[in-house]
Structure formats: C-alpha cells, structure tokens
Amino acid sequence: MTKSSxxxxxxxxxxLIYxxxxxxxxxxxLLPSIGALPIAASLLGR
Known part of the structure; x- marks a missing residue:
C-alpha cells in the first residue's frame, strides 16, 4: 500500500513540475508584451 501511494x-x-x-x-x-503594461502603469502612476 505504501509503495503505490x-x-x-x-x-x-x-x-506539477512539468x-x-x-x-x-x-x-x-508572454512577459515582454504583458509584463510591460503593469510596469508602465506603475511608472505612469508615480
């Protein structure tokens, strides 16, 4: 039983790793297209 579990x-x-x-x-x-938006928004927000 322990072996199968x-x-x-x-x-x-x-x-999960895969x-x-x-x-x-x-x-x-997708990071270059999506990640640039929040960064630009935070920079413009300041």
Missing part, C-alpha cells in the same frame, strides 16, 4: 505522490510531483515548467515557459514568452 509513494508512486502516486511522486507522479503528482512530476506532473506543468510549472510549461507555465513558466509560456509566461516568459
């Missing part, structure tokens, strides 16, 4: 936990962790890496890559691609 450990395997499922490891599987979940691997899935999803996070995908999200990070997508975010880093």
């Amino acid at each position: 450990n395997y499922s936990i490891a599987n979940m962790v691997i899935c 999803l996070m890496s995908k999200w990070i890559s997508i975010y880093s691609e």
Whole structure:
C-alpha cells in the first residue's frame, strides 16, 4: 500500500513540475508584451 501511494505522490510531483515548467515557459514568452503594461502603469502612476 505504501509503495503505490509513494508512486502516486511522486507522479503528482512530476506532473506539477512539468506543468510549472510549461507555465513558466509560456509566461516568459508572454512577459515582454504583458509584463510591460503593469510596469508602465506603475511608472505612469508615480
């Protein structure tokens, strides 16, 4: 029982890391277009 639960936990962790890496890559691609807006807004707000 513990082996299967450990395997499922490891599987979940691997899935989470994979999803996070995908999200990070997508975010880093969109960052120049999206990230510039809040920065410009905060600079103009001051």
